[in-house]
Amino acid sequence: xxxxxxxxxxxxxxxxxxxxxxxxxxxxxxxxxxxxxxxxxxxxxxxxxxxxxxxxxxxxxxxxxxxxxxxxxxxxxxxxxxxxxxxxxxxxxxxxxxxxxxxxxxxxxxxxxxxxxxxxxxxxxxxxxxxxxxxxxxxxxxxxxxxxxxxx
Amino acid sequence: xxxxxxxxxxxxxxxxxxxxxxxxxxxxxxxxxxxxxxxxxxxxxxxxxxxxxxxxxxxxxxxxxxxxxxxxxxxxxxxxxxxxxxxxxxxxxxxxxxxxxxxxxxxxxxxxxxxxxxxxxxxxxxxxxxxxxxxxxxxxxxxxxxxxxxxxxxxxxxxxxxxxxxxxxxxxxxxxxxxxxxxxxxxxxxxxxxxxxxxxxxxxxxxxxxxxxxxxxxxxxxxxxxxxxxxxxxxxxxxxxxxxxxxxxxxxxxxxxxxxxxxxxxxxxxxxxxxxxxxxxxxxxxxxxxxxxxxxxxxxxxxxxxxxxxxxxxxxxxxxxxxxxxxxxxxxxxxxxxxxxxxxxxxxxxxxxxxxxxxxxxxxxxxxxxxxxxxxxxxxxxxxxx
Numbered sequence: 001x002x003x004x005x006x007x008x009x010x011x012x013x014x015x016x017x018x019x020x021x022x023x024x025x026x027x028x029x030x031x032x033x034x035x036x037x038x039x040x041x042x043x044x045x046x047x048x049x050x051x052x053x054x055x056x057x058x059x060x061x062x063x064x065x066x067x068x069x070x071x072x073x074x075x076x077x078x079x080x081x082x083x084x085x086x087x088x089x090x091x092x093x094x095x096x097x098x099x100x101x102x103x104x105x106x107x108x109x110x111x112x113x114x115x116x117x118x119x120x121x122x123x124x125x126x127x128x129x130x131x132x133x134x135x136x137x138x139x140x141x142x143x144x145x146x147x148x149x150x151x152x
Numbered sequence: 153x154x155x156x157x158x159x160x161x162x163x164x165x166x167x168x169x170x171x172x173x174x175x176x177x178x179x180x181x182x183x184x185x186x187x188x189x190x191x192x193x194x195x196x197x198x199x200x201x202x203x204x205x206x207x208x209x210x211x212x213x214x215x216x217x218x219x220x221x222x223x224x225x226x227x228x229x230x231x232x233x234x235x236x237x238x239x240x241x242x243x244x245x246x247x248x249x250x251x252x253x254x255x256x257x258x259x260x261x262x263x264x265x266x267x268x269x270x271x272x273x274x275x276x277x278x279x280x281x282x283x284x285x286x287x288x289x290x291x292x293x294x295x296x297x298x299x300x301x302x303x304x305x306x307x308x309x310x311x312x313x314x315x316x317x318x319x320x321x322x323x324x325x326x327x328x329x330x331x332x333x334x335x336x337x338x339x340x341x342x343x344x345x346x347x348x349x350x351x352x353x354x355x356x357x358x359x360x361x362x363x364x365x366x367x368x369x370x371x372x373x374x375x376x377x378x379x380x381x382x383x384x385x386x387x388x389x390x391x392x393x394x395x396x397x398x399x400x401x402x403x404x405x406x407x408x409x410x411x412x413x414x415x416x417x418x419x420x421x422x423x424x425x426x427x428x429x430x431x432x433x434x435x436x437x438x439x440x441x442x443x444x445x446x447x448x449x450x451x452x453x454x455x456x457x458x459x460x461x462x463x464x465x466x467x468x469x470x471x472x473x474x475x476x477x478x479x480x481x482x483x484x485x486x487x488x489x490x491x492x493x494x495x496x497x498x499x500x501x502x503x504x505x506x507x508x509x510x511x512x513x514x515x516x517x518x519x520x521x522x523x524x525x526x527x528x529x530x531x532x533x534x535x536x537x538x
Contacts, residue, residue: 020255021168072164074171084163091162094206095254098233110206110234112161 001052002104004146007133013099014058014135014144017092022071026135026142035059035134035143040119042085044093048101050108053150056100057143058093059121064140065089086115100146154269155197157181159189159215160204160231165254169202169231172258173265186215193219197467198226200268203248205232216246225461227268231256244373250346263303264346270428303346304330305420309338309364310353310380315405319351322412327420335359342371349419351403354381354394362397369398376400376419418447426455431468431537432530433459435478449484456492460499470502470537474530475511482514490520504533 005013011028018024035041043059060068062085069088070077090113097110116122124130124145132145156178158169163184170180181198183189187210189201201219205212216228230243230251240251249268252260306323308316308331316331323329330345332338335356342350350368354361365377379394383404394402403415425436425448433456438448463471473492478485493503505511505526515521527533 017255020257069164073167087162088164091164094162095233098254112206112208 003128004131004148005100005103007131009103010100010131010133010144010146011135013103014092014096014133014142016099017095018068018137021092021095022068024068024071024137024140026137026140029134029136029141035121035141036061037121039063039141041121041143042089042119043116043122044086044089044113045116046093046097046113047111047150048097048106048108049111049150050106052104052106052108053148054100054104054106054108055147055150056093056097057122057124057145057147058089058096059143060089061141062119064142067140068092089113090115096144153177153179154199155179155181156200156202156265156269157183157189157192157198158202158231159183159186159207159212160202161185161207162204165204165231169261172261176262176265178265178269186210186212186218189215190218190222193224193226197465199462199466200265201226201228202231202265203228205230205234205243213243213246216243216248220246224465226465227462229264229268231261244370249374267303303348304328305348306330307332307338307341307345307347307350307375308380309333309335309351309356311356312353315353315380318407319412322407322409324416324420327416335364338364339367339371342368347372347375350375350377351380352377352399354379354402361394361399365398378403380405414444414447417444418451425451426459428459428462430534431463431466431470432472432474432534433463434474437477438479445479445481445484448479449481449488452488453491456488457495460492460495460501464499464501468501468537470504471496472504472506472527472530472533472537474533475505475507478507480510480514482517486514486518486521489515489524490518493520493524502537504537506530506533 007028011026015026018026039061041059041061042065043057046056048054065085066077066080069080069085072088073084093113094110101108101110124132125147130145130147132143135142135144156173158166158180160166161184166182170182173180181192181196183192185207203212203216212230212232219226227249228247230248231254232251233254243251250264252264305327306319306329308319308329310316311333313333316329320329330341332341350372352361352364352368356364361379368377377399379399379402381390381402381404384390391402404411427434435452438445460471489505496503503524505515505524506529507526512526515524515526
């Protein structure tokens, strides 16, 4: 059984998705990887049920989510609404989960991504059962984590 | 204008696809799940469906199964983050034309859609990736290693490196070639790319050629898998043997320029031989040696059925076959048209032909073809067959 991808690999996976789809490259935050607590966050979770259940979470602060959504819909930022933001975050999570699944060589089907209620940063586990990485692209921030087991 | 339906629960993905396809000149229909798509397809016909796998209400595989069970043969490209082998293999069995893994680049989507719709520019050279593989770029194909292009003309699977080098030297520069030296690398390459022809060493060490051929065909249902072997004393018997093991044909080593000319004509001149635009099918001419004429008609025989299916699915009343550029063999052409006419009759399509007095005379000489109406130009014929 392959171990969960390390933060550097996770960063590459997310950046692969955002570079390909949006032309935005993210890099891991150097130094303190703790997500800022003073921001409001939107979080999507996706479960990969099966013999080795895995949960993938992707969270963005509201400003980043807004800009990523505008890039995804190729529309002006003023046209973005909450439903569009949630849709974009779900799809980015879905695409990232597909790549994570490949890295883990899992022959299990992806579940449907869902948006968590509330705007607080959800709690996550710690290594080795959870790997997470904080990412940034200019002022945009994302947090990706992968956990063993079914959560959320 | 081709009409394409994108079926995806993500509005963002549907929006991205709609913008890209509109830029290609397509009319785009959207559906947020498989059930909504099936409902819409009861009222409208489309030329292509881009189908997500994981969706609420009804997922992609269930929608595809329902579509096929209803007799709808519209081409489908699966577009998914779900790289699970069993899902893709099942979808291939149900008749998807191709698949695209998310995330995808706009040019990859455009490439595959154009190829499926037979629009201009629907092929591209290959990317270079895979540890056990070597890409031999064609001298004139500078974009052969451009990232994001997933289409290759020829995949060579042979443990002797020189085989691919020799092929590269003999193939025209526009034919892209990718070489791997093991069965494992071949399967990996076939998961990442779309191949037109796969040449497999029939004597690959420790590998069952029949099993490998089967596996490659699951991953590449539209590719011709051809056995590479030393020329045997009885080629007809050998071809029967390899066909029984799932190969389309055999190609013999050592390669000669004549052999490769045949190979290229057989697999890479198809677009020129038969081009479909709406319900108009134009036949190209035969320029090879007279003894290869039969191959020209054999290839036309194989190219007609999918073109006719597309025309029937688009609800045209008739198909216009333009013979003004075709080679009018006195026996073979009427036989081809008789076969096309019979197939069209079964599909509820009329056949109309475009050509000069020589075509009229040719059709009039045979019982099976003398009733096919012949027009001097495509405009008049299309007006009768809309």
